[in-house]
Structures are given as C-alpha cells and as structure tokens.
Amino acid sequence: MGYNYSTNEYLELVDDLVDDYNLPKNIIYSLLRYVKPIYRSDMENKYSAPMPWIGLYIGSASLVCILAMVADLLHGLRSRKLWFPCKYFRMNAAFLAIIFVAMKLLVDRSGVIPGDVDQAGKLGSMAFMCIMMANLLPCLATMGSNELLTNIIALGVLVITLVVNVSIQLATRVVSYKEDVPIIQIISPKYADVQSLGITKNRNTMLSTVYVTMLLVLLVIHVCSSLAILKSKKVIESKYEQRHNRALEDIQRGLLTVEKLQMHVTNHWIMAESGSPQFITACFPTTSASGVICAFITVLHTLTMSWIIKAGLMKDYNSDYSWSMLVILIVQSVGVVIGTVAPLSRCFAILSFKVSFKIIAKHFNVFEVESYWTHKLYVWKHASIQTLKRLTISFCIEFQEGIVVVCKIISLIPFSLMIFVLYCLKSVVFSSSEQNKDLRAYALQLEDEMELAERTLQRLSKSVKQLIKKGEKSQPNNLMKLILERSYGFQGVKCFDHIDHDVPSKVEYQDCWSLPVVTLTAIAVSLPKIEKKEVDSLLKSVREGLVYVTLVEENLNATHDYVTIQQAAETLWQEVDVHHKWLGYKLKDHAFQDIRAGQIVEWFGDTARNIVYTEDISKDDSISMSVCANSMYRISKTILLTFQTDIDDKVNQKNIFDNLSSMIADIMSACLTNLPQVIITKCHTSVIEKSEASVQYAAQLLGETTQIIKTLQDRGIPSMNPGDLSFIDKWRAYLGDP
Template sequence: MIPSVAMLVSLAMLVCLALSVSAMKRSLKQKYEEKHREALEKEEELVESFKIDDQRRQMMKYWVMAESSCPQFVIARSCVCAASSMITSFFGSIYTVVHVLDGTSANAPGKTSYGVYTKRIVAVQSHGVGIAVILAMLRLLVALVFRCSSTNTWMIESYWIQTLNDCRNSSAGIKIEPNRWGKCLFNAKWCVLTFCIGVQRFIVLASKTLIFFSGFIVAPLVMCFTHINNFARRHHDTSSGGDDMDLNYLSSYVLLLDGEVELPTSLVRSMCREADGMIKIGREKKPSNLINLLQKSDSSYTSQITTLVLAYDCWTLQVVTLTSIALALPNISQHQRKQLLSSVSEGLSLTTTVEKTLDTNGKFKSIRNAASSTWVELLVYSKWAEIDLRTGFLWCRNSKQVLQELSDKAEEIVTELKSESQDSNMGNPLNFPARVVAANSMYSICQTILLSYGEEESCEEMWKRLCVMIADVLVACLTNLPHAITKMCHQSCIEKRDETEREAFLLLGKTEEVVGIVRRQRHLCIDHDEDALTMPSMSELAVTVDC
C-alpha cells in the first residue's frame, strides 16, 4: 500500500513538472535574450583585440547562462523535484529496511514452482530501489546545500500554473456551440481545469513546505559540508582561470526563474572551472600539422593571394583546389604529400566552421558542398574530376604543363555544361553542379598562377609556392576564427545551448596557438560581420572561361 501511494505521489509531481516546462522555457528564453543584448555591447572590441583571455571571459558569460538555464539543471533544482527526491528517499529507505527485516521469513526454495525465480526477481528489484534511493538522496542533498529552491515558501510562481491557466481561458481544441450544451461543455472544462490548477498549487506549496522544514533537519550536515568545502578551498591552488575572474560579475549572468534564490558563488566557480577544463582538453588536441603549415605563410604574399584567389570562391574550395594542384605535381615525395594532406585536413575543419558560422543565410552552401565532395574524392581516391593525381601527370616536364593540363580539363567541364544546359537558373553560378563549381575554381586558380608565374619552374619550386599560397589562404580565413568561436556561443535554442558552448570552448583551446600565428602573419583588418566572409560574388565565374 505504502509503495503504491508513493508512486502515485511521484507521478503527480512528475505531471506537475511537465505542465510547467513550457512556461519555464519561455521565461528563461526571455531572460537569455536580455542578457545576450547586454553581453554583446563589448564583444566586438574584445574580438578585435585577439586576446585569448578577454575572449574567454566574454565567452564565459554565455557559458554561465547556458549552464544555469540547462533544462536538466532547472528541473533538478526546482522545489517539486527536490521534494520528489525526498519522498523517494524516505519510502525507499522504509522499503529497504522492511525487506531486510523480512528477508529471513521469505519463502524457502522448493515450496512453490517459482520460489527461486521469485527471490531472484526481488533481489534485482531491491538493488534497483537501493540505487534509486542513493541517487535521490544525493540530488536532494545538492539542492539543499546549494539552496537552489525558493525560500519564499508561500508564493506560487506564475510559470507553475501558466499552461493550465492559458488552456482554461482558451477555446482552442473544443468546438463550443452557441446553445445550452456548448455552455455546459465550457463550464465543465472551466471547472476541471480550475480543479487541476488547485491541485497544481497544492503540490507546489506542499513541496516548498516540505523542503522548508527538511532544511532544519539537514542543517548540521549542510554546515559540516560548507566548512569542509571552505577548508579544502583554502588549501587548494586557486590559480585557474575561473577563480581569477570576477565571480560576482559572472553571477549576474546566471539565469534564474522567478522566485529562485541566487546560486552560490561556489557553484559559479565550479562552472568556470569546467569551462577551463574544456579549454585545457582542447589545447591537448591542437592541430600540429596545420600549425607547421601556417608558419610557412608569407605576409608579403597575403594581400596578393587574397586579391587574386579569393575573388572567386570561398576559402575552403580554394584550399582544396590548391591542394589538388600541388598533389598533381610529379617528382614530389610521398612523405610530403601525406604531410600536406594532414595539414589541409586539419585546416579544413576550422575553415568550414568559420564559413558556416559567418554565412548565416546559407548563401554559399552550394560552394561548400562542392568543396566537400571534391575533398572527399581527393582524400580517398587521390583524384580530381576522375583524374588520378598520382599518375596522371608523370609525363609533364615542369609545373607549367601541369597547370595548363588542369586548366584545359576544367575549361572542358565548364564549356560542356554551358553548351548542354538549357536551364535558366544555370545562369547563376551558385546553381551550378558541384563538379562545375570545382572546375571553375580550378580554371581560375590555374590561370591566375600562370599569369603571375609564367616562367617555367621546377615542380619542387612550384610545390613550395603552392604550400605558401595554401597557408596564406588559411591565414586569411582563420583571421575570422575568434569571431566565429564567439558567435558559436550565440545559441538561442535552449536544448542545444550547452552542447554548442562546450564545442566553442574546446575549439578555443584547440586553436589558441593557431590564432597566435594568424595574429603575427595577418596585418589586414577584416570586418567581423556577415560581410567579413569574403565569399565569391560568383558573377565572374565561367566568364573567365570565355576570356
């Protein structure tokens, strides 16, 4: 009887929480938007400064907002959830004690056909109940220690009854006729929902009352825990980034529901340390091959490459095209090829992140798709446009012949499309198939290199030039990386906010050295907005083929 009552009470509390979730989300979303506007005020100047510590401090605001508004944390710190944990702990403990005391009088094996199996089932259930009781007690203890529940015991916040109240005052979902039966149906609905609102109020009020009085019972334990925590903190190294920050300032970005007390500073400190831990993990995964490639960048070539190359395509496609040309050169060692592929692979993961973050409208998605398909073909099969780059140009005596052959093949692909396609949408290069977009890029780059370096160079010399050009394009793209990382934190969807923030902090630690190299190599000032993505106008694509 007692376990059944406990389960029914827990079910009622679960329904109470479920009915308030949507109102909680709306309230937290509104508070997030307000804090987001406040956090944006100094964001641009911090990103412009390229200082990792300043950027981390700016991102930490969004991290605190994401963690404090995490749905699991919001529900766990609610008074109803804490009271449910207390009830689960109490009745679970009683069940465990009764089961232990009554264990000796259980049916002995052999009295019934199912005696042995029954005992095993009871044993498994007992272990499950024991684990549930322990977890419920820990959740309750955390809620009481951190004082996460509201101290205003006699006030029922609006979000608890907002959903039921809106449903009661709305006629949606019920067709009410203008007659006696329609009036009876409306009154019946009103009475039922009014009763439900009363039950909801009672559950919330009872939960708060239960938590209020339980606080006196566990007060000695809470005080003991607090003293131990303070003692450990005094003897702990507090040199981490989270402790250096102004915790009181970050505490102002904690998102709380109406009626909730402020989270303790120790909890905010714990959030900051978790974020710093992710930055540390990111530093251990730094792209070493990419760093070696970026160090080859020559700042004297940067503006020239940016003007000649980036005028046509997105950064990712240009890097893939330049890499294809480099791998087509004969007389290059296998080690050099593998090293370049590893470096470019690490760089493309970052350039893709930058382009997706800055291209918010998805205007150049087709170009990124072309770069992706071209890169997969190159990485897996060592081919470009079905040409084997390992053996297709072994007969070439110098790099100029390789460039000319690739240019002719690209021109052939584009010309074929223009002669066969009758679709009016094909006039816009953004609507070209991926194969044709890649061919446009190849033709443009080959012609640019042939015009700039018309003399016959050896393959080794051209390889070095191409590596420098690839590094320059990557530097031009990764100049926007700090802004892209910070923009990743601007996640309005509450369900994805925590995951996106973690990815941003991992990326911040992973690219810390990369940003340092970019800062040294790059001297051009790029506007950090949607126009900062120096994507192609694409109006010049295919036109160059006719020239």
C-alpha cells in the first residue's frame, strides 16, 4: 500500500479484502483509519497543482528585478558612470512588493520530501536577496528624510521576516534536511553514503546560516548609511551653494559671452557630478563593504550551483513547485551573477576616480570615524531627556562607529587590489597635475582630503563638452534663418502695437513675449495671396522660436501677472499651429480668398472687439479668449494705421507679410537676448538630486542656441538695465524713449 492510491481506490481495496477474506472488525477499523490521511493527501495534491505556475510567477518577479539591474548597468556604461547609479532599480513600494514576491520560497515553510534542486533554490533566493540589497544601497541618497525612513523600515520588515522564516525552516529542517536520504538508509543500510550525491545536511545548514548573517549585515549597512546620508547631503548642499555663488561672481563681470557660458556650465557640471548624492554614497566604506560581500556571496553560490548540477540533470526537484523550481534557480542564479557587477565595480571605480596620496592616508587611517556618520544620533541624544533613551542612543553611536570601522577594514581589500593593479600597469595615479586647477575648485567632496583624480576631472570636462556638441546638432535652423533674413534690429518690438488705448475690457490687459508673436503669425498666415511655402516656412520658424520664448517666460517672467497671459498664448498657438484657427475661426477661410487684405485685418479687429465685449469672464477659458482678443484688436488696428490704403493689392500683401515676419523676428530676437540668463538659471537648482539633470539641460540648450546668442550679441544689445531685458514692456519703454 502506498500513498499514490486515491481515496476511492483505497476504499475499493478494503471492500475487496472484507468480501474475500471475511476480516475481523478490529482489522477493518484499523484499515479504515488510513482513509483520512489518504484523503488529505489527495486534497494536498489537488491544492498543490497550481504551484508550478506560482513558481513561474516567482521567476517572473525575479526577472523584473534582474532587468532593472541590467538597465542600470547599461545606463552606467552609456553615461560612463562606472559606479552605476540606481536609475531604474530603486527602493520604493513597487519594487519592494516585487522583491517580496521573488522571495516567496523563503517564506514558504511547506515542502514534502524536497530534493537537492529545491534546497538550492532556497539558498539561491537568499543569495539573490543579498545581491539586490547591495544594488539598492546608492538609491537611498535620492530620498528625503521621511521617504528614507519609510523605505528603510519597509526593507527592515522584509529582511527580518525572511530571516525569521529561514531560521524556523532551519529549526524544522525544511531547508537543511533531505528527507528521502534517511528513509533510504533505514530501508537499506548499503546506501549509507547516498547523502554525498547532493547537498549535505551540514553544508546546507552552514550556507543558510552564512546567507542569513549576510542579510542582517547588509540591513545594518543600509541603516548606518541612511544615518550618514542625512548629514552628508547637508554638507554637500552647503558646499554647492558656496561654489555656485563663486561661479556667479565670475560670470557676472561683463557681457555673458558663449565662452563664459561654457565655463559656467562646465563648473556646474563638475559640481553636479562630484556632488551627486548617489556618487557620495557610493564613496562610503559601507558601499565598498557591500561590494566585497557581494563577491563573497557570488563565490558561495557558484560553488552551490556546481554541487547540484548533477541533481538538476536528474530532475531532483520533489517539492510542490515541481519543474518551476529549476526555473527559479536558474533565473535567480543569473541575477546573482549580473547583480554582482554594479556593487563590485563601485569598489574599484570610486577608488580609481579619487586615488591620490591623500586618499591613501585616509584609507589606512581606518579607525577615524567622520562626524557625519554619528551626527544624527548625537542630535537625537541631545534632544532626549530620558536616561534610558540616552543610554540606548549612546550604545547606537558606539555600534555605528564600530560598523564604520569594520567596513573601512573590509574596503581595504579592493583598495589594495586597485593600488596593486594600477602600480603594475604603471598608471600615473599619484601625480598632482595643475592642468585642471580651476575645475578642481568646483569639485564637491565630503572631506577636503578626498579630491578627484586628474583624469576624472578631464572625463567630466570632456563629457559636458560632448553634451554641448550634441545640442549643436539640434540647432533651430528655421528660427536662425528667420532672424538672419527678417530681423534688422529690435524696432519690431516698438512698432507692432502703438495704439494709445485698449478696447474697453473686463480684464486687465498686458503683453508678454509669446502673445504678440502668435497674434502676428495668425494674421500673416491668413493673408490669401501669399505662397504656401512662405507660410509654412514662417510657421516652422515660429514653432522653433516659441520653444525658447516660452523658456524665457517660464524662467524669467514666472510671476502671477504674466502666467495667465502666457497660458492664453500657449493655448492660442496650439489652435493656430495645429488646427489653423484663431479662437475657433479658420485662418484660411474660403471667404477670405476674394476679399482684400485690408478687409481681413478689419475682420480680425472687429471680431476681437466683439469677443471682448461679449465674453463672460467668470470662466477661465473666457478670460483667455478676452486676453487673446484684446491683443488681436490692438495689433490689427496698428496694422491698418501703419499701411492704410496700400494694404489691398497683391504686391503690398507680400510687403505686409514681410513686415509682419520682420516684427515677429524682432520680438523673438529681443526675447532671446535673455537666453544666457536662462542658461545660468538652469544651471542652478536648490535640490541637489536634480542638479545633474538641470545642468545637462543647460548644456544642451547652450549648444542649441550658441549661434543665436553670438548673432544677437554681434548685432548689439541695448544698454538697458539687465533686470529689464526679460520684460517686453520695458523694451517698448526704452525703444520709445531711450
């Protein structure tokens, strides 16, 4: 009799025995006692049927984590950041949930007669978790205080849950025991050495204990690093502000030439890259220690995989997960190998970036613990008045210092290897070149002794130049053509609107840069006797120009008074550019084909006047319509007064179109004289985590607009107050009465 019989088959067997052999009642009762366990076995088999698919779900969750780590590797290689910042694989609610799914084997304490592959799968999950934790360490630096606390607590709960479950499994021998071996040995003593075919009990127990210990060590490293991050970010932000102010003092002397802007962008790029919170965290000895732990875990897991290759070929997986256990083991083993690359590379990359005589002395002074490691704990201690709490925090301070010292000692392993390799390669790592002395002054480091290597500064300088060159490949050629061919100065800013009074309006009207550009463009493209290619060329030029005009407005005119007008202009431009309409009216209406240009302009003025009078401004869209209509009324009346009767024949329509194009070019040119100030503004951000992206945008913007800036500066910029250059009404006042 075996447990492979179903309940019905067993009952039929009992019936046959009773009928054929007339068994006594006590024997019949004894046989019937086995019905219940057989039934339970049948139910367990039924309930465990979907377990292989759950195994695939675990493998899929593991694969998501692996792909995110691979994405970070590719991002680091592409951006030449061999310390591999965390961009995709991050510690947040989503990924913590995915990681919990990937670790289901460790929280699953069930399992009947597990095989060697099943045991290796549980060991592989522990190794994979260690690797993922080491990969997640730098992303702690991107979080605020509350987010950091929340995620560390969530990670702690996850790790403690895994550790407790594995400990229970060790105690109940679910992880460390292969049940069929002792059964075989009892049945036939000649198979006493069969245990040597797979993972032995003692070896399995030892590996599980090592992995559990490493999980706890990595959790402690995360907590210790989090305490240091809070203070280190403040130190870096303080130094960033000091160097930013120095850079502003240097650039504000004289005209903001392209060369000055390039140097300003480069200085801020050095600050952004060297002061990146993830880069600073990657420099921690705790990060180096986690890299060494990763290497150790990978070696252990590689040995484990070599031990169970034969078991895998023999399909020795007997748990409910069945064949999916082999899938989980393979996927997570690949994750262990791939996931080791980033933490281990950080150990060597950071040292190669910063190696110098000073850093050598700093590394060998392992028993010095910098103040930022314990600053937060001392703040908590001084804020507490309870004796027990102060004693607890004092213990935490000592423990924190001990962890830092141990991590520094561990980090000497990759440091010594790096020094040896560089020495063997005869690399010039100890030179103190003064080639980049000016750039070195803008490098941000937690400690003054930890300076960037010369080649690192050269790499950063080269990378920002490449960003500028990349921007040069995307120059707005149509806009540049319009400025060169149509703009002869800035007089268009003065003459596009010289009406002495507004049409009576329910909202206060004032100009911004983009609204008159859009209004003039709407009139120009509605003229019926202008060739299509000229209209298309103007639209392309305005489309490119408004991108930079909007940048000027958003960065230099972002006051409440102007935002409503700018939003109205943006909405109107979408209507003109995409739908070829103005406030719902078609710009190329068939009715326009047979009437004079003067009548078209008059129609715009009259329609605009009616909209201003009739619109209900209680709605936001009505306010926008009223602002756009007021602008159209003033500009159309100005055009009629300027050109008078010469507006009607074909030749003069072309002249009018050219004059409108010239006004548009002049207005955008005046606005774009503020591009240097926009680039300076974009270089600086109060949030250190966003500084890299902000400077990168500024570098590309500088590359795109270099020719525009040079052209406008060569033509001469009015000697206005620099603070007035970003406002169109200040320009009009200056040009009207210089």
